[in-house]
Structure formats: structure tokens, C-alpha cells
Amino acid sequence: MHMISVIIPCFNEEEALPVYYEAMTKVMEQMDMAEFELLFVDDGSTDRTLGILKSLNKRDERCRYLSFSRNFGKEAAIYAGLGNAKGDYVAIMDVDLQDPPSLLPKMYEILENEEYDSVATKRSTRTGEPKIRSFLSESFYKFINRISKTEIVNGARDYRLMKRKMVDAVLEMSEYNRFSKGIFQWVGFRTKWLEYENVERAAGETKWSMRKLFLYSLEGITGFSVAPLSLASIAGVLFCLISFLMIVVIVVRTLIWGDPVSGWPSLVCIIFMVGGIQLFCTGIVGQYLSKTYLETKHRPIFILKDSSEDKDGGAL
Numbered sequence: 001m002h003m004i005s006v007i008i009p010c011f012n013e014e015e016a017l018p019v020y021y022e023a024m025t026k027v028m029e030q031m032d033m034a035e036f037e038l039l040f041v042d043d044g045s046t047d048r049t050l051g052i053l054k055s056l057n058k059r060d061e062r063c064r065y066l067s068f069s070r071n072f073g074k075e076a077a078i079y080a081g082l083g084n085a086k087g088d089y090v091a092i093m094d095v096d097l098q099d100p101p102s103l104l105p106k107m108y109e110i111l112e113n114e115e116y117d118s119v120a121t122k123r124s125t126r127t128g129e130p131k132i133r134s135f136l137s138e139s140f141y142k143f144i145n146r147i148s149k150t151e152i153v154n155g156a157r158d159y160r161l162m163k164r165k166m167v168d169a170v171l172e173m174s175e176y177n178r179f180s181k182g183i184f185q186w187v188g189f190r191t192k193w194l195e196y197e198n199v200e201r202a203a204g205e206t207k208w209s210m211r212k213l214f215l216y217s218l219e220g221i222t223g224f225s226v227a228p229l230s231l232a233s234i235a236g237v238l239f240c241l242i243s244f245l246m247i248v249v250i251v252v253r254t255l256i257w258g259d260p261v262s263g264w265p266s267l268v269c270i271i272f273m274v275g276g277i278q279l280f281c282t283g284i285v286g287q288y289l290s291k292t293y294l295e296t297k298h299r300p301i302f303i304l305k306d307s308s309e310d311k312d313g314g315a316l
């Protein structure tokens with residue numbers, strides 16, 4: 001019998017957890033052809049999340065948990081979960097039921113019967129999301145897919161079921177700055193995409209502010225493309241060409257019409273513009289440098305404070 005590990009990152013999810021457990025119990029009953037392990041990762045919650053996880057662990061031995069010493073982010077939670085999952089099949093699922101557990105039987109069936117290594121999901125619509133947020137996301141995907149060789153699928157969710165081989169490959173990518181959407185594509189393997197309509201959160205509220213999303217999108221760009229680094233060179237060449245043309249024009253104009261002193265406003269504008277472009281390019285270099293800096297420190301991706309294994313004295 002196969003074992004399916006389900007990794008569930010939780011950050012302040014006291015309201016969603018009971019609802020999720022109930023929904024998941026039904027799915028586990030329905031899928032009696034497989035064994036289950038629910039691996040909850042408490043990402044430094046400040047509410048009763050850890051308490052609920054402990055009681056779930058007491059009540060149902062299929063529920064395990066890892067608890068971080070602070071909020072390390074969903075990416076770190078996913079990585080910790082993948083590293084500790086025991087199953088032959090591993091799923092990643094949000095706790096708010098926006099990743100419907102009812103899709104799991106279908107995903108498992110596909111991996112069992114078809115030649116795929118993973119089944120991933122993406123949403124076909126963005127209903128229930130603010131317009132500006134949808135617009136920014138769409139623009140981000142267009143931009144990153146132009147400059148990155150790794151395809152970042154628009155609307156892709158983290159909800160997926162993978163075979164062990166793929167999990168091990170993902171674990172080999174132990175980079176500090178993690179962008180799962182890119183990592184899962186980068187490792188390759190055959191992936192089948194399932195589409196479903198966006199579902200609203202079952203309880204609680206989203207943990208992603210616009211600021212967090214923006215920083216996350218930068219993670220995607222710097223993690224999977226170095227194209228912005230060439231921007232400085234391209235802009236440099238372009239400006240050399242323009243200045244060469246301008247010199248020719250000025251020389252010819254002076255020869256024909258003399259040299260009246262004028263044009264300082266345009267000069268100031270040009271100085272400002274070139275200065276701006278230079279700062280912008282330095283900023284891009286700075287972004288990559290800061291990522292490299294963090295990467296070379298080799299800091300741990302997460303720090304465990306507690307886990308369901310702890311009480312037996314067993315190390316994880």
C-alpha cells in the first residue's frame with residue numbers, strides 16, 4: 001500500500017484548521033487504497049494553531065506537526081515538510097480549502113495509471129481577487145516568462161501531488177531564496193496540469209499582503225533569470241549610439257548656423273535621465289548581490305522549535 005504525505009503550511013490558522021481536518025478526513029476515508037500522513041507545518045503562528053495541532057496529533061496518529069521558532073514563510077514551510085515527509089507520494093496543500101482536498105483522489109489516480117511524475121493545479125479564473133491584484137499578477141507572469149528560461153505557469157498554485165523521485169530532486173535544491181513555482185519547473189519531470197475555478201477561503205484571512213507578494217515576485221525574477229543584469233549594458237550601448245548621433249547633429253548645426261548658447265534645459269533633463277538609469281541599473285545589481293550575499297551565508301532555511309516527534313525523544 002502506498003503512503004501519501006500531505007504537507008500543510010499553517011500560519012495563524014486556528015479558524016481554518018478544524019474545517020480542514022474535517023474535509024480531509026472525508027477524503028482519507030474515501031481513499032482507503034492508500035495510507036496517509038498529514039504533516040502540518042506551523043510557521044511560527046502566534047495564535048492557537050500549535051495547540052490545535054498538538055491535540056490533533058493526540059487524537060489521530062496520522063497527524064504529525066513541525067513547529068518553527070518564528071515565521072519563516074510558506075516556502076520554508078514547504079521545504080521543511082518535503083524534508084520530513086515519509087510517503088512515496090507527497091502532496092502540498094493550503095489549509096484554507098482553497099486547494100480542494102476533493103481533487104486528491106483524481107490526482108492520485110492519474111499518477112497511478114498514467115505516465116506522469118506529478119500532478120499540479122492551476123486556477124482557471126481569478127474571481128474573488130481584487131482587480132488590481134489580478135492585473136499585477138498577470139503582468140508579473142508575462143514579464144518573468146519573457147526573461148526566464150524556466151517556464152513559470154500563470155495561475156499555478158502550490159497544490160500538487162508528486163512522486164518520491166521528484167520530491168528528492170526538489171530537496172536537492174537547497175537554496176536559501178526559494179521560489180517553489182520555479183523550482184518545481186526547473187527540476188523537470190512530467191507534470192500534468194489540472195485546472196479548477198478559484199475557491200474563496202473557507203475561514204480566516206489571507207496572509208499575503210501586496211508588499212509580501214511584490215517581494216515574492218522579485219524572488220522569482222532574481223531566482224530564475226539573470227536578464228535584468230544585462231540591462232545596464234544594453235542601456236549603455238543605446239546611450240552611446242544616441243550621444244554619437246547627437247554629436248554629429250551638433251557639429252553640423254554649428255558649422256551651418258554658428259553656435260548660439262541655448263539648450264541648457266534639455267541638458268539638465270538628459271543628465272537627470274541618465275543619472276536615473278544609472279541608479280536603476282545599480283539597484284538591479286544590488287538586488288542580485290543581496291541574494292548572493294544571503295546565499296553565501298548558508299543560514300538554515302528554517303529552525304524547528306517543536307515537533308510531534310520530539311516527545312518520544314526521537315530527532316527529526
Ligand code: UDP
Pocket residue numbers: 008009010011012013043071072073074077093094095096098205206207208
Ligand atoms: N502560510 C505560511 N506562512 C506564511 C504565509 C502563509 O505557512 O508566512 C500558509 C497559510 O497558512 C496557508 C498557505 O500558506 O495555508 C496559503 O496562505 P494564504 O491562504 O494566506 O495565501 P493565498 O491563498 O491568499 O495566496
Ligand code: MG
Pocket residue numbers: 094096098201206
Ligand atoms: Mg489561501
